Amino acid sequence: MDFVNHPMGAAEETVRTPTGAGPEPVNIREFEAYAKATLPKNAFDYYASGANDMITLRENRAAFERLRMRPRILRDVSHVDTRTTVLGDPVAFPICVAPTAMQRMASPEGELATARACARQQTLMTLSSWSTTSVEDVAAAAPIPKWFQLYVYKDRELTAELARRAERAGYKALAITVDTPVLGRREADVRNRFKLPAHLTMANFAGAGGSHAEGTKDGGKDSGLAAYVASLIDRTLQWKDVQWLRSICNLPIVVKGVMTPEDALVAMQCGVDAIWVSNHGARQLDTVASTIELLPDIVKAVNGRCEVYLDGGVCRGTDAFKALALGARAVFIGRPVLWGLAHSGEDGVYQVLELLKKEFEMAMQLTGCTKLSDIQRSMVTHVVSYQSKI
Ligand SMILES: Cc1cc2nc3c(=O)[nH]c(=O)nc-3n(C[C@H](O)[C@H](O)[C@H](O)COP(=O)(O)O)c2cc1C
Numbered sequence: 001m002d003f004v005n006h007p008m009g010a011a012e013e014t015v016r017t018p019t020g021a022g023p024e025p026v027n028i029r030e031f032e033a034y035a036k037a038t039l040p041k042n043a044f045d046y047y048a049s050g051a052n053d054m055i056t057l058r059e060n061r062a063a064f065e066r067l068r069m070r071p072r073i074l075r076d077v078s079h080v081d082t083r084t085t086v087l088g089d090p091v092a093f094p095i096c097v098a099p100t101a102m103q104r105m106a107s108p109e110g111e112l113a114t115a116r117a118c119a120r121q122q123t124l125m126t127l128s129s130w131s132t133t134s135v136e137d138v139a140a141a142a143p144i145p146k147w148f149q150l151y152v153y154k155d156r157e158l159t160a161e162l163a164r165r166a167e168r169a170g171y172k173a174l175a176i177t178v179d180t181p182v183l184g185r186r187e188a189d190v191r192n193r194f195k196l197p198a199h200l201t202m203a204n205f206a207g208a209g210g211s212h213a214e215g216t217k218d219g220g221k222d223s224g225l226a227a228y229v230a231s232l233i234d235r236t237l238q239w240k241d242v243q244w245l246r247s248i249c250n251l252p253i254v255v256k257g258v259m260t261p262e263d264a265l266v267a268m269q270c271g272v273d274a275i276w277v278s279n280h281g282a283r284q285l286d287t288v289a290s291t292i293e294l295l296p297d298i299v300k301a302v303n304g305r306c307e308v309y310l311d312g313g314v315c316r317g318t319d320a321f322k323a324l325a326l327g328a329r330a331v332f333i334g335r336p337v338l339w340g341l342a343h344s345g346e347d348g349v350y351q352v353l354e355l356l357k358k359e360f361e362m363a364m365q366l367t368g369c370t371k372l373s374d375i376q377r378s379m380v381t382h383v384v385s386y387q388s389k390i
């Protein structure tokens with residue numbers, strides 16, 4: 001069974017008109033509602049789903065909501081500086097873009113639109129291996145630092161060539177995704193028999209044999225994506241392969257998908273350049289903890305030896321603030337970018353980033369912070385610290 005280039009019903013192939021999608025969104029939730037009202041169902045479901053019962057999906061949000069802000073007052077906040085660096089590259093604010101596959105399902109320009117919006121906002125984009133625009137075309141679209149997300153394939157030569165292409169195209173780091181030896185079970189995708197629409201391709205694999213997958217034993221009753229991933233991804237991947245990854249190109253290596261302090265320590269022993277705390281947007285192992293709850297122990301184990309990033313459920317400027325207060329260098333957003341793309345392509349992603357940037361700035365002003373180093377651990381506390389006192 002091929003994962004790509006299979007015709008679907010015509011109604012599912014084209015983005016629907018925004019009838020009934022409501023007024024201009026004023027927050028990320030409303031961008032999502034717009035996307036739900038306008039995208040083909042199979043695309044929206046693929047983007048929105050978490051694994052199984054989606055307990056972790058809800059927790060990624062709920063855990064942020066359980067944290068309370070502790071503002072300081074009467075500090076001159078007339079000027080706020082949100083600039084920082086990630087692996088040495090400047091960004092205008094510490095909210096960057098996580099890799100999400102197949103962005104052309106959300107908007108015709110897909111990854112190109114995301115790259116241009118990131119350039120306009122001066123933030124960092126991470127391109128998925130499974131993009132619907134090639135690594136070279138995205139590099140050419142916008143002159144800003146970008147990272148390339150790499151899955152390690154059974155075909156190691158294909159993997160190495162992808163990494164080298166990213167390096168040649170000017171990407172600044174490889175984010176190696178380590179939480180996907182098998183694809184998590186997203187039940188809506190199973191129901192929808194989800195596949196990439198016929199008019200799109202996995203652009204990085206064109207002509208390399210990777211844009212098509214082998215047949216499934218279940219006669220196609222599962223998500224087409226699960227079968228596609230199973231046929232390509234190298235499940236034998238292990239820590240010693242970090243050395244191999246180092247040998248295939250010269251880019252810094254970020255390990256994406258760290259969920260325990262134990263693994264953060266191993267990652268550092270292996271000499272990785274940064275740690276990305278992620279549960280893959282709750283799409284892999286359901287019932288793992290939220291990333292904001294995982295973060296403090298990992299930050300403690302890392303103890304300042306490398307940068308630590310977080311993604312998962314970031315939908316508000318205060319979420320980014322909380323992650324920074326708990327030790328993250330920066331946060332990354334996945335789905336909000338897709339909702340921006342679905343709304344209005346490049347402009348939509350720009351608006352999503354603008355919204356989060358402004359909310360983050362306001363969170364800083366209302367907590368008495370004028371620079372990122374003013375954001376303190378003590379400015380965030382768990383709700384139980386209040387409940388236990390009443
Ligand atoms: C539709 C979708 C596709 C994704 N594709 C990839 C991918 O190709 N590679 C990867 O490492 N992570 C992928 N992720 C995970 C994201 O990089 C990120 O970890 C997650 O979306 C963060 O959570 P958020 O969506 O709540 O912001 C994907 C996530 C979504 C929602």
Ligand SMILES: CC(C)CC(=O)C(=O)O
Binds near residue numbers: 180280
């Ligand atoms: C092609 C997929 C493996 C992309 C992905 O990481 C996801 O859907 O979560």
